[in-house]
Amino acid sequence: GSHSEPVKIGVILGFSGPLESLAGPIGDAADVAVAEINAAGGILEGRSVEVVRGDGTCADAAAGTAAAERLVTSDGIVGMVGAMCSGTTGAILQAVSIPNGIVQISPSATSPGLSTVEDNGLFFRLAPSDARQGQLMAEIISGKGISSVALTYTNNDYGKGLADSFQAAFEEAGGSVTINAAHDEGKGDYSAEVGALASAGGEVLVVAGYSDGGGAGIIQAALDSGAFDTFVLPDGMVSTALTDRFGSDIDGSFGQLPAAAGDGASSLEALLNDAGVDGASVYAREGYDSAAVLLLAMQAAGSTDGAAVAAAVLDVANAPGEPIGPGELAKALEILAAGGDIDYVGGSDVELIGPGESGGSYREIEISGGEITTVTFH
Amino acid sequence: MAVKDREADAFLIGDSMTGGYGSGADILHGCTIAVSKGEIAVIVGPNGAGKSTAMKAVFGMLNLREGSVRLNGEDITSLSPQDRVAKGMAFVPQTSNIFTSMTVEENLEMGAFLRRDDIRGTIEQVYDLFPILRDKRRQAAGELSGGQRQQVAVGRALMTQPTVLMLDEPTAGVSPIVMDELFDRIIEVARTGISILMVEQNARQALEIADKGYVLVQGGNAYTDTGKALLADPEVRRTFLGG
Amino acid sequence: MTLTTRDILLFCAVFGLIAATGFFQSWNVALGIFNMGLISAIMALGVNMQWGYAGLFNVGVMGFVALGGLGAVLVSMPPVPDAWAAGGLRLIVALLAGAATIVAAIQTWKRMGKGLARTAAMIAILVIGLVIFRSLFDGAVEAIERVDPAVSGYLGGLGLPIVLSWPVGGALAAGAAWMIGKTALGLRSDYLAIATLGIAEIVIAVLKNEDWLARGVKNVIGLPRPVPYEIDLQRDPDFVERAASWGADVATASAITVKLAYAGLFLTVLVLILVAAQLALNSPWGRMMRAIRDNEVAAEAMGKDVTKRHLQVFILGSAVCGLAGAMMTTLDGQLVPSAYQPLRFTFLVWVMVIVGGSGNNFGAILGGFLIWYLWVMVEPLGQTLIGLVTAGMADGSWLKDHLIDSTAYMRLLTMGVVLLVVLRFSPRGLIPER
Amino acid sequence: MIVVENLHKHFGGFHAVDGASLEIKAGTITGLIGPNGAGKTTLFNVIAGRLPPTSGRVLMNGEDITGLPPHELFHKGLLRTFQIAHEFSSMTVRENLMMVPADQTGESIWSSWFHRGAIREQEKALLDKADEVLDFLTIDHLRDEKAGNLSGGQKKLLELGRTMMVDARIVFLDEVGAGVNRTLLNTIGDAIVRLNKERGYTFCMIEHDMDFIKRLCDPVIVMAEGKVLAEGSADAIMANEQVIEAYLGTGLKNKVQAEAGA
Amino acid sequence: MDLLNAVVALLNFVIVPAVAYGSQLALGALGVTLIYGILRFSNFAHGDTMAFGAMATILATWGLQAGGVSLGPLPTALLALPVGIAATALLVLATDKLVYKFYRAQKAKPVILVIVSMGVMFVMNGLVRFIIGVDDQQFADGARFVISARDFREMTGLDEGLAIRTATVITVVVAGICVAALFWFLNHTRTGKSMRAFSDNEDLALLSGINPERVVAITWIIVAALATIAGVLYGLDKGFKPFTYFQLLLPIFAAAIVGGLGSPLGAIAGGFLIAFSEVTITYAFKKVATYVLPEALEPQGLVQLLSTDYKFAVSFAILVVVLLFRPTGLFQGKAV
Numbered sequence A: 001g002s003h004s005e006p007v008k009i010g011v012i013l014g015f016s017g018p019l020e021s022l023a024g025p026i027g028d029a030a031d032v033a034v035a036e037i038n039a040a041g042g043i044l045e046g047r048s049v050e051v052v053r054g055d056g057t058c059a060d061a062a063a064g065t066a067a068a069e070r071l072v073t074s075d076g077i078v079g080m081v082g083a084m085c086s087g088t089t090g091a092i093l094q095a096v097s098i099p100n101g102i103v104q105i106s107p108s109a110t111s112p113g114l115s116t117v118e119d120n121g122l123f124f125r126l127a128p129s130d131a132r133q134g135q136l137m138a139e140i141i142s143g144k145g146i147s148s149v150a151l152t153y154t155n156n157d158y159g160k161g162l163a164d165s166f167q168a169a170f171e172e173a174g175g176s177v178t179i180n181a182a183h184d185e186g187k188g189d190y191s192a193e194v195g196a197l198a199s200a201g202g203e204v205l206v207v208a209g210y211s212d213g214g215g216a217g218i219i220q221a222a223l224d225s226g227a228f229d230t231f232v233l234p235d236g237m238v239s240t241a242l243t244d245r246f247g248s249d250i251d252g253s254f255g256q257l258p259a260a261a262g263d264g265a266s267s268l269e270a271l272l273n274d275a276g277v278d279g280a281s282v283y284a285r286e287g288y289d290s291a292a293v294l295l296l297a298m299q300a301a302g303s304t305d306g307a308a309v310a311a312a313v314l315d316v317a318n319a320p321g322e323p324i325g326p327g328e329l330a331k332a333l334e335i336l337a338a339g340g341d342i343d344y345v346g347g348s349d350v351e352l353i354g355p356g357e358s359g360g361s362y363r364e365i366e367i368s369g370g371e372i373t374t375v376t377f378h
Numbered sequence B: 001m002a003v004k005d006r007e008a009d010a011f012l013i014g015d016s017m018t019g020g021y022g023s024g025a026d027i028l029h030g031c032t033i034a035v036s037k038g039e040i041a042v043i044v045g046p047n048g049a050g051k052s053t054a055m056k057a058v059f060g061m062l063n064l065r066e067g068s069v070r071l072n073g074e075d076i077t078s079l080s081p082q083d084r085v086a087k088g089m090a091f092v093p094q095t096s097n098i099f100t101s102m103t104v105e106e107n108l109e110m111g112a113f114l115r116r117d118d119i120r121g122t123i124e125q126v127y128d129l130f131p132i133l134r135d136k137r138r139q140a141a142g143e144l145s146g147g148q149r150q151q152v153a154v155g156r157a158l159m160t161q162p163t164v165l166m167l168d169e170p171t172a173g174v175s176p177i178v179m180d181e182l183f184d185r186i187i188e189v190a191r192t193g194i195s196i197l198m199v200e201q202n203a204r205q206a207l208e209i210a211d212k213g214y215v216l217v218q219g220g221n222a223y224t225d226t227g228k229a230l231l232a233d234p235e236v237r238r239t240f241l242g243g
Numbered sequence C: 001m002t003l004t005t006r007d008i009l010l011f012c013a014v015f016g017l018i019a020a021t022g023f024f025q026s027w028n029v030a031l032g033i034f035n036m037g038l039i040s041a042i043m044a045l046g047v048n049m050q051w052g053y054a055g056l057f058n059v060g061v062m063g064f065v066a067l068g069g070l071g072a073v074l075v076s077m078p079p080v081p082d083a084w085a086a087g088g089l090r091l092i093v094a095l096l097a098g099a100a101t102i103v104a105a106i107q108t109w110k111r112m113g114k115g116l117a118r119t120a121a122m123i124a125i126l127v128i129g130l131v132i133f134r135s136l137f138d139g140a141v142e143a144i145e146r147v148d149p150a151v152s153g154y155l156g157g158l159g160l161p162i163v164l165s166w167p168v169g170g171a172l173a174a175g176a177a178w179m180i181g182k183t184a185l186g187l188r189s190d191y192l193a194i195a196t197l198g199i200a201e202i203v204i205a206v207l208k209n210e211d212w213l214a215r216g217v218k219n220v221i222g223l224p225r226p227v228p229y230e231i232d233l234q235r236d237p238d239f240v241e242r243a244a245s246w247g248a249d250v251a252t253a254s255a256i257t258v259k260l261a262y263a264g265l266f267l268t269v270l271v272l273i274l275v276a277a278q279l280a281l282n283s284p285w286g287r288m289m290r291a292i293r294d295n296e297v298a299a300e301a302m303g304k305d306v307t308k309r310h311l312q313v314f315i316l317g318s319a320v321c322g323l324a325g326a327m328m329t330t331l332d333g334q335l336v337p338s339a340y341q342p343l344r345f346t347f348l349v350w351v352m353v354i355v356g357g358s359g360n361n362f363g364a365i366l367g368g369f370l371i372w373y374l375w376v377m378v379e380p381l382g383q384t385l386i387g388l389v390t391a392g393m394a395d396g397s398w399l400k401d402h403l404i405d406s407t408a409y410m411r412l413l414t415m416g417v418v419l420l421v422v423l424r425f426s427p428r429g430l431i432p433e434r
Numbered sequence D: 001m002i003v004v005e006n007l008h009k010h011f012g013g014f015h016a017v018d019g020a021s022l023e024i025k026a027g028t029i030t031g032l033i034g035p036n037g038a039g040k041t042t043l044f045n046v047i048a049g050r051l052p053p054t055s056g057r058v059l060m061n062g063e064d065i066t067g068l069p070p071h072e073l074f075h076k077g078l079l080r081t082f083q084i085a086h087e088f089s090s091m092t093v094r095e096n097l098m099m100v101p102a103d104q105t106g107e108s109i110w111s112s113w114f115h116r117g118a119i120r121e122q123e124k125a126l127l128d129k130a131d132e133v134l135d136f137l138t139i140d141h142l143r144d145e146k147a148g149n150l151s152g153g154q155k156k157l158l159e160l161g162r163t164m165m166v167d168a169r170i171v172f173l174d175e176v177g178a179g180v181n182r183t184l185l186n187t188i189g190d191a192i193v194r195l196n197k198e199r200g201y202t203f204c205m206i207e208h209d210m211d212f213i214k215r216l217c218d219p220v221i222v223m224a225e226g227k228v229l230a231e232g233s234a235d236a237i238m239a240n241e242q243v244i245e246a247y248l249g250t251g252l253k254n255k256v257q258a259e260a261g262a
Numbered sequence E: 001m002d003l004l005n006a007v008v009a010l011l012n013f014v015i016v017p018a019v020a021y022g023s024q025l026a027l028g029a030l031g032v033t034l035i036y037g038i039l040r041f042s043n044f045a046h047g048d049t050m051a052f053g054a055m056a057t058i059l060a061t062w063g064l065q066a067g068g069v070s071l072g073p074l075p076t077a078l079l080a081l082p083v084g085i086a087a088t089a090l091l092v093l094a095t096d097k098l099v100y101k102f103y104r105a106q107k108a109k110p111v112i113l114v115i116v117s118m119g120v121m122f123v124m125n126g127l128v129r130f131i132i133g134v135d136d137q138q139f140a141d142g143a144r145f146v147i148s149a150r151d152f153r154e155m156t157g158l159d160e161g162l163a164i165r166t167a168t169v170i171t172v173v174v175a176g177i178c179v180a181a182l183f184w185f186l187n188h189t190r191t192g193k194s195m196r197a198f199s200d201n202e203d204l205a206l207l208s209g210i211n212p213e214r215v216v217a218i219t220w221i222i223v224a225a226l227a228t229i230a231g232v233l234y235g236l237d238k239g240f241k242p243f244t245y246f247q248l249l250l251p252i253f254a255a256a257i258v259g260g261l262g263s264p265l266g267a268i269a270g271g272f273l274i275a276f277s278e279v280t281i282t283y284a285f286k287k288v289a290t291y292v293l294p295e296a297l298e299p300q301g302l303v304q305l306l307s308t309d310y311k312f313a314v315s316f317a318i319l320v321v322v323l324l325f326r327p328t329g330l331f332q333g334k335a336v
């Protein structure tokens, strides 16, 4: 295309369907990144960036694929942020991104299966594979001298993968998991699950779910019935939605989420909040970072060609280079334009390893006084 | 032609009605039926002649393309069925003429839906007429035998205390003894000044008590005369009344 | 039953819509819609057999579609030798033991006379059987699922060409339908509905939770394909040359070639099923089915074995749904159990049948294409709509921002409106039964 | 042909059929009459396999057929009509008749794919047969009408027409006459007699029209309150005091009949 | 003492939650069953009607809360209920006029109406999300508990706690009142009987002088009231989220059907049956057993009949079994 034409990128998330309430903030955060870049004069010598949204639905791979297909072949997007759920992500990758040579960066797909998928080098994700988090969570819990936990997970690839890797690691470390029970999203009533969890017993309850979905429902029911009062919260659970709802009732609960050491996370959260986006929502920061990495890679590659962009992603995301935090996209563009090297850190401490996924540094948190407080970084 | 003259001042008249169901072909072709105050008019004719259709047309359950319906001199062609009920008309259709899931007594109560006065007395009258219904008052009407259902249907219509009573084959399936009762009762009702318009296949008995008889064929009037006269007409007897 | 001019015009209109998508957006999108439209049409045909022919209210379509998907995995994925070694045999023995228990229980129930002894014997058999089953099964499952859980953790499939899975998927669905039919077909319409709905949920629960079978919610991805990969085409110099001679860029040409290949396969299946369905429907068999649907009591009195016929058509329809399910999983290239939602896989198919015209095979097919087209296209439609509505508003106004934020929800809303409009103008479906 | 032994059918506490025993002899046209609610239709329903009996047995030519499903009875040559018409309402009148015969090749889905020729021939024969029956019932002009759109009496005729599509051995008619024009009913009566004489059908018919009963039936069985009250020739029955009291009455109808007879 | 603990544990984790969930389902099922009983179709839009009613009430509640109105220990939302009911009634009446009326006049088959109601469902779905968004909304105020687990433990000195929530109590009471009122209304008032007559035989109802439009309107108004009440009580207990209301549709239908479609009593019974089967069958009796049994017999495993993974499936399996033995549901529903 000519130089004055805008560069179009797609943002495909589950805007309708079971995880619809998570999709909004992620998409909006991506918009914030794009707006920042446009304010800095765009990429590739002044081309502005335009976002085209598509509904991945999270539940209907075919509809998600059709949306992606349309974005790529009709709207003419040259890169894609998405999809949200691992299922749709895999489908779109196979059916659309690979055939059309489009770079796809998912902010939130965490299924370990995606690590080994045949992707022709086009697929990246900023969320770490769940395998690593499970291990870390086991370490943190054992570190507190807790030896027996009850475990519940949201019944999808994220929850199941996390729960399995955690259970394996925790039992390895000598702990015992009294029960490992799934819960389904959006089912409203969780008394049966909590009944079983309570009966199985355990010092704390590990909830591998979503903070505005079933996970919160489980905590509510557990608190109501007095079954548990301390919860272990992995990434999907840590958000202000949780503290807004339960306040200091869950004081003493703890957990971890992928996040950078330093203040990238908090400054991005502030940045997003200023733009009217819930910066604390799960994967919102990764949404911003995904869009940023994608566009910076285009700038670095000096073109929108898929293969070239794919090759540039790792350069942009990893050291060496000038570290780039949230809100510093203008600076990054400048450096790249001048032929320099950057190391994008962003709000989620982006560091891509192996097959192009986040290596995973984590922030350990604790709830105290109804607030999420950072304990340390791993 | 005495009958024809009296149609002008008939209490209820469906005048040269033409029409059919929905957008289908016409079933009625300029058919006229009428009944005067306190009289019994009987419609007979072969199956599919349009008797039931004519009754429904008079009751406003199908759109007429031509013709009109007048009650007591007033044109009611465009009134809805439930408004006609309010004007004192009552109708027992030929099929699905009871509320099957409701009890016998509730069926009768529904008949009196528009009445605001005490209906106990009327219910008792119906039970006296059809004693079997008293035994079955708490039973769902759908569980009754064919003839018992028919009795419920007629009872329901009587509950309205109408000024015009329209009956589509009220005696189909009822036993002879009940049929006699029913005809007796119909004569009685007519004597109180209520007009009765009925379709009958038990035509000979019906024409016997009729002040006026209509023979419908293919949606039009074939013969119209007093009941006795029709009964006496050998042609009518042979072709329509089974000899 | 022949097509009237109006019907043909309707078909032309729907294909015209899809073609317009090709002209104005891209042929890739259009072909993508067409391919899923073919699969939807087959599903709709299956439901139409059950509802349109025989009046069976099956709202468990999702379950049969999912079983078809399972068939695709079981046939086409390579076996996992480690898992087989770890517990494959034990698992099979366990399943056989389970089946034997049930058969034994049923036989006892049939053979023994009524009474306490029978109940006691039955319970004893069931309890002992359950204990044996669980002791074998639990161990085997644990062993299998421990084999590299992140990428396998299941037994894998047979490693056969995936096209073979289509009939197998149909057969799996038919088997399930047989079991369901045996127990639940005596129920009256709405009650049959809830039974099938429930059984579909059970099928999905099994798919989600039995990891040894098809990895449960961890999903199976990267199923083999019956057609070439785009990437391979793009690397094939012959193909590149040919694409150049057509004047298309290679990526587009390869994607379209692959889609056309799928379309050819799917179309063949659809035509075969359609011909079989039409022949049956227009023969005395179809007449008998319609009679049964109209009035079971009278049909029974006229010597038709209603129960048997219901079972037959239930199995046939379900098998067709299973077949379509296997085809869909093939097209998706993955099996994602949590994606099976009743709204999408049961009720949307019902919408297809009703909007198209139940009782009419061509109606069902038309409905399949049209509704799928809308399901995909309501998203841009909704966006356009919001764009139009907000065009006149002042920038930055609260309402405008709110509306633009809500664009995503326009998807279902538009779907609803379109559905209501279509049904308003043809309440008996676009191509009604004659 | 059919023997009913001490049959009971109870609905809750209500005894609709209360120990009825009767025999329908082969080759007869047996009339079954009785007051409304006597249990006639219920008896039919039990014999024809629609309802399971509470107790008692039904024998057909010595074979116990109690509780057999209707479709099996149909194959044994036992047919029935319904008092409240059970037409196949969304099918055409002709199709209503054509679906009746059993063992049509085309009723197997397999044959519908691979034996088109045989089916075509059978269909032609069926079609002719159906048209013949429709002609006879004077509803041939309605052959392509949806059965649901027929008039009340026409539906009754269709009910009867279905039994004429096959070679039955025994036919149970539940008030075929109700709602049928009397002139036509006479023709139907003639047909019944003809089927009985020429083809050896046995009939058992419920009817309230005593003219009709008298013309056709011998013997006549009277039921009341679930039991058999009397049995005999039509004349004997009509003179039976008990029957007059319970069923016939002495009112208008008899007067009219007397006149008609005169 | 241990026996007491066992009983309390059972109460706290099985009985009370099942009663709470059951009565929530029952209230929803009541609306579904009424539409089925009178208008003769399965209304798929009911879940979203509940969401709409709850949303309208929430907006009104916020208004009241902003105005400083409160009901003390009871949630303010109860005060806002009439507003929600009125808004919902207007919505469903408008829907009826715009949509359903046409199909009634056409005498369309029930299944057509079912599909049409899905169209309505999509539209309402969008409408609710348009107005209030997809997020969780908390609007409960007042006291959350009648008695909390901790208070109970302190009061009785037992190891086990027993929590009873205000919302549960309100829901149970309201469900009881609703079913009694509905039962009485349908069976003993003229209007109620005319509604049943209408559902039985529409044409004949006309012939009895019953005004069908009035019957339909009254039905919708009652349904709107039931849906709003159910939606609000559910929201008070669990929080308001549009997607959950849609998901609730399935168990609600299950409850209505197992109870016998068209029967208000059946809806209640069905709701409880579903809730109890979900909770009991998947409950791990380990804790209870530990209290009751001597130490030697203490169970090793969880003593759980089936894992909670299959909770939904199990309740459906039970449904199927119930239907096999009572083919029209517990309370003799009707089938179209």
Ligand SMILES: Nc1ncnc2c1ncn2[C@@H]1O[C@H](COP(=O)(O)OP(=O)(O)OP(=O)(O)O)[C@@H](O)[C@H]1O
Binding pocket: B136, B143, B144, B145, B146, B147, B148, B173, D011, D014, D015, D016, D034, D035, D036, D037, D038, D039, D040, D041, D042, D043, D083
């Ligand atoms: N399903 C049922 N439940 C309860 N009672 C029933 C049921 N079916 C029939 N009955 C009762 O059984 C009795 C006999 O009914 P049946 O239909 O056999 O009468 P019938 O002799 O055919 O009468 P008719 O001449 O009026 O048709 C009636 O009193 C009826 O109310």
Ligand SMILES: Nc1ncnc2c1ncn2[C@@H]1O[C@H](COP(=O)(O)OP(=O)(O)OP(=O)(O)O)[C@@H](O)[C@H]1O
Binding pocket: B021, B024, B027, B045, B046, B047, B048, B049, B050, B051, B052, B053, B054, B094, D142, D145, D148, D149, D150, D151, D152, D153, D154, D179, D181
């Ligand atoms: N709902 C309908 N739609 C279309 N045609 C109909 C409908 N009902 C009846 N007809 C047709 O109208 C004609 C007249 O029917 P109608 O019911 O008026 O006959 P009838 O004189 O009452 O006959 P019967 O004595 O058999 O009751 C018949 O030929 C019938 O096929």
Ligand SMILES: [Mg+2]
Binding pocket: B051, B052, B053, B094, B168, D151, D152, D153
């Ligand atoms: Mg008639």
Ligand SMILES: [Mg+2]
Binding pocket: B145, B146, B147, D040, D041, D042, D083
């Ligand atoms: Mg009878």
